[in-house]
Amino acid sequence: MDLADAIRIEAQNLGFSAARFAELPDVWAASDRLKTFVEAGFHGDMAWMEETLERRQHPQNMWSGAQSALVLGYNYGPESDPLALLHQTDIANISVYARGDDYHELIKKKLKALASWIVSETGCELKVFVDTAPLMEKPLAALAGLGWQGKHTNLVSREFGSWLFLGVILLDRVIESDAPERDHCGSCQACLDICPTNAFEGPYRLDARKCLSYLTIEYRGAWLEPFRKATGNRIYGCDDCLAACPWNKFAQATHEIKLQAREGFDGLKLTELARLDDPSFRALFSKSPVKRIGRESFLRNVHYALGNHFKMSRDMETKTALLRSLSDESAVVRGAAVWALKQGLNADDFANVLAEYALSETDEDVQKEWQA
Structure with a gap:
């Protein structure tokens, strides 16, 4: 068994739904897309995106010794329709990912366990990331073949739909890349059409300043009135563009108890x-x-x-x-x-x-x- 296959098996034993590798390219289009996003001001008040732009543009700007990325997906698929609560206007609608425990702690613990195993087997150097450092996980996931960035800019998986948390381990050695995933959106724009605030300037172009996930979570202070009315009963995040994706017909409910909706969280x-x-x-x-x-x-x-x-x-x-x-x-x-x-x-x-x-x-x- 080669190293890549052994790592995949260990990742599966830890509960990860997918584990794939990508050699780090010298140049990638994600860098220019991020720069365009920030220069347009689409990041709103998330000043950290501008402050960390240079480091975020390429994984080797985070760690010059990185040669390959191990990208891991953890399924958090919901058991029921995420949009069902929108019709119960007296009940709080919380985004699917936040109805259970904080995924950062869960996945970080598993990533560290996998990283320790890799070091013990290979002696290589590595670094672990889970959505808390200036690293572009979604382009890396597409490069490794976990899915592709849909027109809503989020990752879409043919196997898990919209519902994958991502973690990354950067390695100081080259491991043969898995095949990247191509874009399967076609002519569909269900994710764009359903957006309650028209936050998309076009396919693959999100203006975060209009996005309810940004407004409910990142923005401080009072909102403009049109966004207040558009939020409905969404009080933390928004799942509309994720839930509208037709690829969710292949999605599976998560088996991780800590990520399942807490008792009563669908009736607050x-x-x-x-x-x-x-x-x-x-x-x-x-x-x-x-x-x-x-x-x-x-x-x-x-x-x-x-x-x-x-x-x-x-x-x-x-x-x-x-x-x-x-x-x-x-x-x-x-x-x-x-x-x-x-x-x-x-x-x-x-x-x-x-x-x-x-x-x-x-x-x-x-x-x-x-x-x-």
């Missing part, structure tokens, strides 16, 4: 989430990727979703929750609650709320919403 009521203080937020999302955005951004998202629900329902439970949030410690949350109330109240009722719950004139973020 927005009105209950709106009550979370910082300790209860941290407790509910312990070991979850949701926790990293913090309570303020999370409750901002929740209140935009509540506004969309309140516009349709005008129910007393939602109104009560929103009135309660006018006293929240965060001006961002208070401002989002003001906007949400405006969605379901007529002019007279809203004027009465203004009179009864008048907030500090120095509370700039809230006053902007109040006066809009």
Whole structure:
């Protein structure tokens, strides 16, 4: 058995769904695509993308000794339709990848175990990456043949559809490359057509500033109103373009318990989430990727979703929750609650709320919403 096959078997034993190799090219098109993306400003407030642009453009800029990449995929396929919750406007819709435990910790532990085995067998030098360093995993995955970057810029696998987490081990020796995967999107543009915010400038061109995944997770502060309305009940991430891909007909539900949706996470009521203080937020999302955005951004998202629900329902439970949030410690949350109330109240009722719950004139973020 050659080294590559032995590594694949060990990776499979650790739970990885795919393991393939790519020799690192001297020049690759991914570098120019990334530069164009950043120069267009499509990265928004993710300043780290601009700051690390040079290192991110090629794996050897991260580690000059790298010769090959072992790219690993870990299946996190959902058991049910990821878009089903969009029709339950009083329930929080959290992206599939964040309904279980944080994949970073799970996959990093397995990558380190595989790396230790490789070193013990070969004595080579290597470095481990799992979405936490300036390395372009998706182009590497395409080069290694795990899948291809679809028109939505995400990786698509013929075997696992849209649902693969990626990890990379860079090695200081050349290992024969697997065949790269070609693009199988054809004329399909289901992922582009379903986007609720029209975030795609065209095939393979995403403007992150319009993307709900970026807005709900990376962006801080108040959103532009069209995005608030478009978010529906999506409060953390957005799966629309991933779920729309026809290649998902071959996808499989994950067998990893830690990545499966936590009990009750498909029924979290927005009105209950709106009550979370910082300790209860941290407790509910312990070991979850949701926790990293913090309570303020999370409750901002929740209140935009509540506004969309309140516009349709005008129910007393939602109104009560929103009135309660006018006293929240965060001006961002208070401002989002003001906007949400405006969605379901007529002019007279809203004027009465203004009179009864008048907030500090120095509370700039809230006053902007109040006066809009």
